[in-house]
Amino acid sequence: MTEPISKEALRTDEWTINMGPHHPSTHGVLRLELTTDGEIVSKARPSLGYLHRGLEKIGERVAWAQFMPFTDRLDYLAGMNCNCAYAWAVEKLAGIEIPERAEWIRVLVCELNRISSHLVAWGSFCADMGAFTPLLYGIREREWVNDLFEMVCGQRLTYNYARIGGVSHDLPPGFLEKTKEFCDYFEPLIDEYNRLITYNKILVHRLKNIGVISARDAIEWGLSGPNLRGSGFAYDIRRAEPYSVYPKLDFNVVVGHADRGTLGDCFDRYLVRIDEMRESVKIVRQVIDRIPDGPVMAKVPRVFKPPAGECYFRAESPRGETGFYLISDGGTNAYRLKIRTGSYMAMNIFEKISKGVMISDIVALIGSFDIILPETDR
Amino acid sequence: MKTLSAQEIFEKLKGKFGDGVVSLQTESVNPPFAVVPPGSIQEVCRFLKEDPDLLFDYLVCISGVDHKDKFAVAYHVYSTEHRHRIGVKAMLPHDNPVIPTVDVVWKAAIYLERETYDLMGIVFEGSCDPNRILLPDDWEGHPLRKDYIYPEQYHGIKI
Amino acid sequence: MGLREYISDISEAVVTIAKGMRITWKYGVDPKEETTIFYPEERMVMPERTRGFLFNDVARCIVCNMCVKQCPIDCITLESIKGADKKNVLTSYKIDMGRCMHCGLCVEICPPKSLVHTDGYEGSSHTREELIVEFVEDDLATIKARIAAHAAELAKAAKAAEAAGKAPAAPANPAGGEKK
Numbered sequence: 001m002t003e004p005i006s007k008e009a010l011r012t013d014e015w016t017i018n019m020g021p022h023h024p025s026t027h028g029v030l031r032l033e034l035t036t037d038g039e040i041v042s043k044a045r046p047s048l049g050y051l052h053r054g055l056e057k058i059g060e061r062v063a064w065a066q067f068m069p070f071t072d073r074l075d076y077l078a079g080m081n082c083n084c085a086y087a088w089a090v091e092k093l094a095g096i097e098i099p100e101r102a103e104w105i106r107v108l109v110c111e112l113n114r115i116s117s118h119l120v121a122w123g124s125f126c127a128d129m130g131a132f133t134p135l136l137y138g139i140r141e142r143e144w145v146n147d148l149f150e151m152v153c154g155q156r157l158t159y160n161y162a163r164i165g166g167v168s169h170d171l172p173p174g175f176l177e178k179t180k181e182f183c184d185y186f187e188p189l190i191d192e193y194n195r196l197i198t199y200n201k202i203l204v205h206r207l208k209n210i211g212v213i214s215a216r217d218a219i220e221w222g223l224s225g226p227n228l229r230g231s232g233f234a235y236d237i238r239r240a241e242p243y244s245v246y247p248k249l250d251f252n253v254v255v256g257h258a259d260r261g262t263l264g265d266c267f268d269r270y271l272v273r274i275d276e277m278r279e280s281v282k283i284v285r286q287v288i289d290r291i292p293d294g295p296v297m298a299k300v301p302r303v304f305k306p307p308a309g310e311c312y313f314r315a316e317s318p319r320g321e322t323g324f325y326l327i328s329d330g331g332t333n334a335y336r337l338k339i340r341t342g343s344y345m346a347m348n349i350f351e352k353i354s355k356g357v358m359i360s361d362i363v364a365l366i367g368s369f370d371i372i373l374p375e376t377d378r
Numbered sequence: 379m380k381t382l383s384a385q386e387i388f389e390k391l392k393g394k395f396g397d398g399v400v401s402l403q404t405e406s407v408n409p410p411f412a413v414v415p416p417g418s419i420q421e422v423c424r425f426l427k428e429d430p431d432l433l434f435d436y437l438v439c440i441s442g443v444d445h446k447d448k449f450a451v452a453y454h455v456y457s458t459e460h461r462h463r464i465g466v467k468a469m470l471p472h473d474n475p476v477i478p479t480v481d482v483v484w485k486a487a488i489y490l491e492r493e494t495y496d497l498m499g500i501v502f503e504g505s506c507d508p509n510r511i512l513l514p515d516d517w518e519g520h521p522l523r524k525d526y527i528y529p530e531q532y533h534g535i536k537i
Numbered sequence: 538m539g540l541r542e543y544i545s546d547i548s549e550a551v552v553t554i555a556k557g558m559r560i561t562w563k564y565g566v567d568p569k570e571e572t573t574i575f576y577p578e579e580r581m582v583m584p585e586r587t588r589g590f591l592f593n594d595v596a597r598c599i600v601c602n603m604c605v606k607q608c609p610i611d612c613i614t615l616e617s618i619k620g621a622d623k624k625n626v627l628t629s630y631k632i633d634m635g636r637c638m639h640c641g642l643c644v645e646i647c648p649p650k651s652l653v654h655t656d657g658y659e660g661s662s663h664t665r666e667e668l669i670v671e672f673v674e675d676d677l678a679t680i681k682a683r684i685a686a687h688a689a690e691l692a693k694a695a696k697a698a699e700a701a702g703k704a705p706a707a708p709a710n711p712a713g714g715e716k717k
């Protein structure tokens with residue numbers, strides 16, 4: 001869309017400017033070193049690490065179970081997903097079978113969290129694009145989910161709900177009814193969101209054909225989650241490498257299909273998130289109908305020592321693949337704990353696709369990747 | 379689509395490289411690791427990616443592990459086509475951990491290698507971006523090493 | 538871009554914006570529910586499991602040190618001395634509320650469930666030191682005196698029991714501080 005004015009016609013200087021770390025549209029403390037020629041970005045180099053807390057080092061210091069609250073701080077918009085991913089990883093390492101009901105509860109809260117995370121992603125993305133109303137709407141619905149989570153675990157953001165061997169509490173009475181109520185309330189709203197903003201001409205024009213990533217590139221550069229599916233490649237760990245009770249559930253893997261512009265542009269990634277909320281509601285409904293009764297916690301010794309070994313577990317969280325590579329030497333703490341996150345890999349491709357776009361499109365790119373900085377920096 | 383087990387993948391590697399791949403580590407490890415010498419990591423990875431039966435096109439994770447007397451670099455790879463996965467591991471000496479880069483094979487390696495270099499101090503030879511990423515450029519030491527000594531201060535700021 | 542396309546572009550923009558604005562106005566004129574709460578006059582009812590500030594009922598605490606070990610960030614410190622009946626007696630139990638992340642691991646592990654979450658969430662202070670909350674109210678001298686009294690009582694009971702030739706009935710332990 002944008003054609004740089006030829007150098008001969010107008011002499012221009014290259015500027016290096018800093019975008020961030022305190023820029024409202026970088027979704028946190030991300031600093032981009034932009035080299036710009038007028039309005040055209042010739043190079044954008046992300047500079048990460050402002051939120052680096054050394055979580056992997058902390059993981060080697062604290063006991064296995066004590067690391068759970070730290071996983072909340074990994075991706076603060078999807079704490080449940082990180083909690084459960086870590087718990088699944090440790091259980092896989094130690095070979096613990098968890099009760100059936102606990103699996104279903106985990107899937108339920110993960111999907112609810114996916115909805116709330118996508119809501120914020122959608123809202124803040126629209127706010128970046130200049131439409132403030134969707135942010136308020138997204139937060140309004142997220143409040144429902146937060147209330148539900150507060151009922152079940154007592155916190156609204158840092159849940160610390162999963163435990164090695166199950167979940168900390170059983171669902172409180174009335175929770176499933178409330179969740180059902182939320183689903184009934186929320187499902188029509190997705191269509192309302194679409195009417196409100198999705199096909200808005202201005203939004204479409206700002207997003208289509210921007211930041212096009214082909215499926216090949218996306219795989220090559222390690223993208224995952226909605227960012228990869230936005231490129232039209234149906235790859236979802238819940239289906240590709242099923243874990244927990246996902247094989248028993250019926251849902252579709254949403255992919256981008258070049259709705260307005262080219263396949264794999266910002267608009268496709270945007271739409272994937274909207275449609276994924278629908279699928280998540282579908283999963284939540286199935287869980288409500290089929291959740292079995294029973295205990296929610298397996299017998300795990302209080303001083304928990306998994307056998308020596310290594311395991312890599314991957315789970316699908318709202319921002320792509322959350323992977324835990326755990327090494328145990330048979331002690332009470334992890335010998336090595338490596339976290340692989342979706343946002344970090346999304347920053348990898350950023351430098352490549354931000355060549356030659358306008359400064360305002362950089363904002364669209366960041367928003368479409370839905371990065372979250374605690375997760376990139378860990 | 380034809381999903382191969384780790385053993386079959388290892389057999390294929392063995393057939394191609396002979397003694398170039400050392401062993402398959404399956405004991406309480408998930409997914410199993412093919413242990414290769416660091417020098418041949420690039421060829422092994424390229425073969426893993428390009429062989430039509432393997433097609434490991436997705437580099438999931440690179441992690442450095444400090445085993446006190448030696449370093450290990452663990453690569454987890456996955457095939458979106460065949461849906462199988464395997465780990466590749468290379469052992470490095472502790473005093474001079476250098477390994478050829480694999481960012482010529484998978485671009486995803488760029489950030490993963492930068493992170494491993496930054497936090498573990500493993501040097502990836504020939505990398506297109508051999509800089510620190512999470513810590514400041516003038517940070518001393520590599521924090522994830524087991525013998526890391528916590529600094530008292532950084533540029534006069536108490537830590 | 539031809540004129541026709543130009544006009545259709547504009548009209549599409551107008552239509553989609555109008556659609557969106559209709560929804561905005563719908564909520565603006567007729568909000569489905571009232572969302573504002575007039576805090577602090579009105580307060581939200583916190584759910585039962587709310588993980589608010591911690592409270593330790595020191596009378597029931599058995600000084601097992603589990604919570605200290607379980608806390609991932611080491612923000613609980615406790616000190617104790619030997620009581621009269623070989624049980625430990627708390628002399629100080631401090632939680633650094635400025636560092637506590639309300640994860641609830643300590644509450645979960647506490648055997649007599651003396652450590653609990655309240656539903657309090659409003660806390661502010663001018664200094665960080667004020668955020669370190671002490672749960673044992675009595676000072677060391679009082680506690681020591683109480684232990685001495687308890688010991689004397691025990692000794693008296695033992696004597697009485699000896700005199701009566703029966704097994705001693707231990708009196709209730711009053712050394713742990715006042716019950717709330």
Ligand code: SF4
Pocket residue numbers: 591607608609610611612613632636637638639640641642643644
């Ligand atoms: S709630 Fe968590 S952080 Fe706070 S004192 Fe208890 S264990 Fe420590």
Ligand code: SF4
Pocket residue numbers: 593597598599600601602603604605646647648649650651652
């Ligand atoms: S775990 Fe409970 S009983 Fe034990 S020391 Fe802590 S507060 Fe007291």
